[in-house]
Amino acid sequence: MSVKVGKSKSHKIFFLSCDECGQEIEVSMPEFIIGILPKMLDLKSENLERSFKNGNIKFYSGQGVEGLQFRKDVGHIESGTMICFGNKIEIVRGFPKIRRTLLLNPSLVNHFKTEVAVEEKMNGYNVRLALISQKIKAFTRGGYICPYTTKKAPEILDMEDFFNDNPELVICGEMVGTENPYVTHHYREIGKLGFRIFDLRYKTTNEPLNIKEKYQLLDSYNLPSVKSYGIIPIEEAVERIFDIIQVMGQEDREGVVIKDPEMELEPVKYTTSRAHLGEIEYAFNYPFDFGRSFFFSRVIREGFQAFELDESEEEIRKRAHLLGESILFPMVNTIKHVSGDNSAFEDIVIHVENNTDAEEFARHLRDLGVVAIVQSFDDGKAVIRRIHQSTTDRISNYLRGGLY
């Protein structure tokens, strides 16, 4: 069945044409959602109808793709899923949420079977690369097509042969490096911008290849994966992972994702203290934008890690001091900065061909609800200024004598 999207006087309408006889029928958006989509997704039509009314499923148009974007989970269909219209309907499922463990022991033994695959969890942003109408598009976690990533990913990753042979697969990976527009982090092996793959999944069903199949396929197309620590017997896993985590912490790396080698069980993540504190530090640069939501769970992780490592009073004290510093220093710096009549902002550097591309990316950020402007463009280098409005407004108010 192919779908084209048109517009009637008041509503979006779909022209569905039969693949066999070519006959075209016209259905309205509600008819499509209630009558056709439930069968495609194996969901109840009430469920889809309610989600559409609540705004949890939205019509999306951007980067040459029209479709339906899932803003929240609907039944078994993940948030971030996109139903793309075109010559045929293509479904790109959202990347599944990876649950976290606060303790390695006994979680790993409880959760997994005889072996676990351990892979690095990198600090960047989650991207799904998939063919939509024969073109590679880059989907962010939330199901938006990012113009910058869609342009950059094919420049740093040769995916042509892979997608020619495997059009039904999605490349799931992390965009990392110091010059990316979402999460910047320095990796000595990456530099400015890089992409590392952690999963290959079937577009429509979200079913992952198992670990062995994944590495075989990535190797044969010369595509880069995240660092693998191999397959580890379950009885050695806790000790081995703590060794890995210790080195990772020293190297300012984020942590690991622990997987069932068959990919039949859900993966689990575990992260370094350094990563927790780094995120708290970032959040308290912009306390009224991120402080409240970032803080609590990361502090809880620190508590359980200190407990599981059976740290001495002196070790806990050292961890506590680093925690306190990661909260207070950035906050006081930002108050000082705003007191100089500045706003609280961060500048993002991206490399684009022209000012139009920079403006397009800033618009994309604004679509996501971020206050962003192109601060400068010079010789391929664009500076996008992201303004943290709540932090700016609230600190300014208190500095003027406003009450809390």
Place this chain on the structure above:
Amino acid sequence: MSVKVGKSKSHKIFFLSCDECGQEIEVSMPEFIIGILPKMLDLKSENLERSFKNGNIKFYSGQGVEGLQFRKDVGHIESGTMICFGNKIEIVRGFPKIRRTLLLNPSLVNHFKTEVAVEEKMNGYNVRLALISQKIKAFTRGGYICPYTTKKAPEILDMEDFFNDNPELVICGEMVGTENPYVTHHYREIGKLGFRIFDLRYKTTNEPLNIKEKYQLLDSYNLPSVKSYGIIPIEEAVERIFDIIQVMGQEDREGVVIKDPEMELEPVKYTTSRAHLGEIEYAFNYPFDFGRSFFFSRVIREGFQAFELDESEEEIRKRAHLLGESILFPMVNTIKHVSGDNSAFEDIVIHVENNTDAEEFARHLRDLGVVAIVQSFDDGKAVIRRIHQSTTDRISNYLRGGLY
């Protein structure tokens, strides 16, 4: 107009009798709330009706008092207000929320006139003492009559003459000391249990006496006030209050309330770093019960205080270390404690005459939504165990390998 409360088949009913002719009429609860109460409180009847339906106004019965309890602000009527029925209707208004300033400068100059009265803010629990049907009752902040405080307050405070002469006034103060059931804190001048008065207000209107009238009246009845730092010219206030706050911090005291001597403007509070950290430490003993809600605003206070005091990097570092310790040590201790198959609890010591009184107080706590049992009673000393269920359950779950 006097009111008695009876019960018809399905609803509470009121018997209102005219003070002049003695005629008694019967009105239902809804009729009372929609028809009579709006005039008494100068509120719109729709407003009261909605609040009653939402459960923001509830019927209250306890400690020999029946009435209507305001669980939330309704128009200008404060949360914690109680409309008491009896031989006559007596209204005890809720204690008004005191706003906080994060910076003394320029808040004080902006907010106040030529002078401010500075008084100690003590770390205990807010109590209003008022005559209801000629008996002294102790109202908690939320508008509950506390059986323990109602019993104890007259033992430690001779209010008889005061209330004989001033039945229309409410004594607003702090119950403090190491043996109180809500907030225990050691004050060398208090010991186990004490009461210190900060406001005298008219029962029905909530209008406060000004500072001078208040001290005159308290002195003449020999009633103890919180410590006063006197009336300070506004231009000296910031410097003087920082001096006070510094000493208070060293003495583990909470902070100050800054008032307009005429009590025409709203008071403002400002607290010590020691108090912020003490509360964070308490909260992270029971992280899943209090951690999230306690943390953020107290950390923000630390940031603004460090900024206003223009602290050096070393001073901020020291503050940060204490902050980190106040989070991590209690949390790790509680995880260790729960890992020994214990629940996370705190034991409250109160002095009561018999086990029945102890049970009555535990029941009162349970009415407030607290999980509490009488752990022991011996020779007038009752130990009430307050169990922090979320902390116990969630830590136990993670220790058994549950995912976050």
